[in-house]
Amino acid sequence: MRKINKNSRRGIVNLFADFILSRIDKKENSIIQVTDCESFMVIHGLTTSNTLLDLEKIKIDFTNWFDRELKVVGIDRINTIDLIKYEAELNNIENPREIPTGTQLIIPSKEELSKP
Numbered sequence: 001m002r003k004i005n006k007n008s009r010r011g012i013v014n015l016f017a018d019f020i021l022s023r024i025d026k027k028e029n030s031i032i033q034v035t036d037c038e039s040f041m042v043i044h045g046l047t048t049s050n051t052l053l054d055l056e057k058i059k060i061d062f063t064n065w066f067d068r069e070l071k072v073v074g075i076d077r078i079n080t081i082d083l084i085k086y087e088a089e090l091n092n093i094e095n096p097r098e099i100p101t102g103t104q105l106i107i108p109s110k111e112e113l114s115k116p
Helices: 009-020 054-064 067-072 110-114
Strands: 029-034 043-049 080-085
Touching: 009 029, 009 043, 009 067, 029 110, 054 067, 067 110
Parallel strands: 043 080
Antiparallel strands: 029 043
16 A cells, blocks of 8 residues: 555545545445545545435535645635445445555544644
8 A cells, every 4th residue: 555645635635535435334335536626626436325425514524624634735625526326336345455446545533644
C-alpha cells in the first residue's frame, strides 16, 4: 500500500471517499471513488445498499470534522456530483486490492491528523 500525504488534496479526497464509505452499512458491498476536479468532486460508485446517502449531510459532517485539514490544502467548500449506483450487483468483495476502481485506505483518527 502506498502512503498518501494526509495534508494534500489527494489525501483529503481519499479521506472523503473513506468517510462516505463509513456511512454505508458494513453488511453491504460498496465501491466508492472520488475524483478531484479542483472546483468540484465527482463521487462515483456502486453499492448493494438501497438506502440513499444524504451527501449534503455527509459533506457538512466531513467539513466540520476535518475543517483544519481542508483549510491546510486550500479547500473552503466541497461541491459534488453524485454518480453512485444503488442496489448494484456486486460479488462478495473479499480482497479489496483486486478492486480496479478503488484503493484500500486506513482512515486515521482526528488526533492522528492533528499531529504535525
